[in-house]
Amino acid sequence: MDLSTNYLGLNLKNPFIVGSSGLSSDIANLKEMEKYGAGAIVLKSLFEEDILMEMKENLNQMSRPANIYPEIFDAFDFSTIEDSVSKYLFLIEEAKKSLSTPIIASVNCIDSNEWTSFAKRIQDASADALELNIFITPTDMERTSAETEQIYFDIIEKVKKEINIPISVKISYFFTNLANTVQRLSQSGVAGIVLFNKFYQSDVNIDNLSIVPAPLFSSPSDLYQTMRWIAITSSSAACDLAASTGAHDAKSFIKLLLTGAKAVQFTSTLYTRGIPYIATILDDLKNWMEKHSFNSIKEFNGKLSADKNKDQGAFLRVQFMKHYSEKN
Numbered sequence: 001m002d003l004s005t006n007y008l009g010l011n012l013k014n015p016f017i018v019g020s021s022g023l024s025s026d027i028a029n030l031k032e033m034e035k036y037g038a039g040a041i042v043l044k045s046l047f048e049e050d051i052l053m054e055m056k057e058n059l060n061q062m063s064r065p066a067n068i069y070p071e072i073f074d075a076f077d078f079s080t081i082e083d084s085v086s087k088y089l090f091l092i093e094e095a096k097k098s099l100s101t102p103i104i105a106s107v108n109c110i111d112s113n114e115w116t117s118f119a120k121r122i123q124d125a126s127a128d129a130l131e132l133n134i135f136i137t138p139t140d141m142e143r144t145s146a147e148t149e150q151i152y153f154d155i156i157e158k159v160k161k162e163i164n165i166p167i168s169v170k171i172s173y174f175f176t177n178l179a180n181t182v183q184r185l186s187q188s189g190v191a192g193i194v195l196f197n198k199f200y201q202s203d204v205n206i207d208n209l210s211i212v213p214a215p216l217f218s219s220p221s222d223l224y225q226t227m228r229w230i231a232i233t234s235s236s237a238a239c240d241l242a243a244s245t246g247a248h249d250a251k252s253f254i255k256l257l258l259t260g261a262k263a264v265q266f267t268s269t270l271y272t273r274g275i276p277y278i279a280t281i282l283d284d285l286k287n288w289m290e291k292h293s294f295n296s297i298k299e300f301n302g303k304l305s306a307d308k309n310k311d312q313g314a315f316l317r318v319q320f321m322k323h324y325s326e327k328n
């Protein structure tokens with residue numbers, strides 16, 4: 001049975017991708033993920049702020065003015081500094097030395113400033129691809145949605161100038177016209193788009209009237225939002241789409257592949273069920289394929305995307321129709 005797929009131009013032995021999180025910031029975990037069959041691994045994100053802080057520190061050490069040409073940063077030897085940035089580069093190098101699974105680095109960014117020159121360091125450390133986790137919280141009352149969206153394209157353009165490894169962009173669903181944005185992003189030169197990121201949220205403790213963290217992990221019902229947009233955008237996107245948020249088991253994996261995801265990222269379920277659960281999901285996928293006489297992922301990938309589905313309106317319908325409410 002052939003589970004292989006091609007994502008971002010990388011040959012993956014299967015479409016199971018470990019999503020970016022603290023779990024993928026440790027070499028022992030990465031080895032375990034490979035052992036249990038992960039097709040690719042996205043490392044924990046390095047934050048733009050960390051990169052900029054490091055750049056500043058290095059500039060201070062060199063007694064240079066803070067506002068300096070980005071190419072100067074190429075001269076820095078980040079690997080000699082014990083900090084989050086050099087640790088990150090070291091993690092990529094170590095992962096590439098000890099694993100054969102493709103390693104996707106990740107940067108969390110909000111701006112197309114000097115940090116983009118650092119992308120070259122990630123490529124030099126041998127990452128197979130770079131996932132840009134971009135989110136600009138739309139709270140600026142002066143900035144239009146078009147201006148906010150333009151930042152995504154500016155970041156992609158600048159990073160593309162720095163590196164030639166594949167780039168993917170991980171986005172949220174907070175866009176005025178998500179389908180249009182996904183379409184335009186897919187034509188911007190990225191090799192893939194990840195739908196969607198899940199954000200850290202806050203909650204209120206009504207006993208002691210304080211702000212506390214909301215539950216960290218996604219819930220299986222989050223799948224429906226992800227699946228809807230994978231189904232709507234997958235057949236027209238000019239690049240690969242990976243699904244993220246709400247995939248907790250083989251059933252959700254299969255649903256996302258059927259609606260057109262080239263690969264699926266899993267995070268919460270690895271926290272709650274453990275890394276060995278990767279093998280269970282892959283076994284369950286194989287059993288399902290056998291039951292349905294599919295010999296390869298290609299045979300069913302995208303079979304139920306919105307345009308191919310018999311009920312083409314199914315994923316577009318959002319309001320509860322009368323007959324539903326009468327039944328319930």
Ligand SMILES: Cc1cc2nc3c(=O)[nH]c(=O)nc-3n(C[C@H](O)[C@H](O)[C@H](O)COP(=O)(O)O)c2cc1C
Pocket residue numbers: 019020021022044045046106108133170196197198216217218219222244245246247265266267268269
């Ligand atoms: C503890 C934790 C840490 C995360 N850290 C990152 C991160 O550094 N970068 C990133 O792009 N996403 C991060 N995420 C988001 C996940 O990659 C993923 O998009 C999200 O959890 C939804 O997928 P899931 O439903 O499989 O959990 C994190 C998620 C969790 C739960």
